[in-house]
Amino acid sequence: MRRRESLTLDMTPLVDVVFLLLIFFLVTSVFKKEELALLLNLPHGKEGGKMVEKKSAVIEMGKTRIAMDDEVVTFAQLDEKLSGLKDKTMPIVVRIDEHVEYGRIIRLFDLLKKHGLGNLALVEKPKGGQ
Template sequence: MRRRESLTLDMTPLVDVVFLLLIFFLVTSVFKKDELALLLNLPEGKEGGQMVKRKEVIIEMGEDTLAYNGRPIDFKTLDKELGAIVEKRLPVIIRIDEKVEYGRIIKLFDMLKKHRLSNIALVEKAKK
């Protein structure tokens, strides 16, 4: 009589494949900073400024998009958010794409002036 050998599945190749997939996804992933919601092409300045990390308001403006502290928003909601700011000396960091229409920029600055937010910093592309 012949004995039947039990069949077992070799797990080594399967574990290798799982690790390779894990490495692939880690290498191809893009890790985004929370405060940067829009991909903007910033104008380049001659002098590079330094930013100090502390509590601040971050506004990003694209050609037809707007973001407030890392989340997309429209002008009407932005007006409400800016009106809710109690500390008027809070730094307002503004990132504006170089292709944004001038009228949209003026609308943003008028809104900041209306809510008496005057501690404004415009971010430029770092010099290479």
């Protein structure tokens, strides 16, 4: 009488394939970063603000550069972009570096006022944040 060999499935190749797929997806995936065009050093605030929830335009101002919606622009280009905004009640999120000259901030606010955009949200550094 012959003895039957039990059939077993070799799991080693399956484990190798799973690990290769895991590595492939980790290497090829793109992790979403905070979408900022300029590296800013935001000032601290005493009270925490609320987040803007509906669609908004984001303006970032550094010491020498200014950006709108992740695109570095000049003040003239910013003027054109602001004139093209249809919804004047749309929130404008403004991120200003704490070392920006006061005159540049006033120039930005004058530009916003010129186009009737007054729904501003000034962003500060979060509590305990860097």
